[in-house]
Amino acid sequence: MAKEQTDRTTLDLFAHERRPGRPKTNPLTRDEQLRINKRNQLKRDKVRGLKRVELKLNEEAVDALNQLAQARDISRSELIEEMLLAQLNTLKP
Secondary structure (H helix, E strand, O other), rough: EEEEOOOOOOOOOOOOOOOOOOOOOOOOOOOHHHHHHHHHHHHHHHOOOOOOOOOOOOHHHHHHHHHHHHOOOOHHHHHHHHHHHHHHHHHHO
């Protein structure tokens, strides 16, 4: 039996055939790309004078923050920063 190029019912005949797809545009692996991007992001943040702070909140608090930030058209991070600075200003002697 001859192999027809249009015959796709016998998949085993085409198992090693490369299918067209999106070409690889970066020689690095995805993990390496992510690591480099994260390093670059941290450098940009440092230049902008930003420091990283981790915070764990319950889901209800996060949902409330997300809704308020969306209503004010700012990021959640910006909202938290504004709230903290406002609270700190009220506590100053």
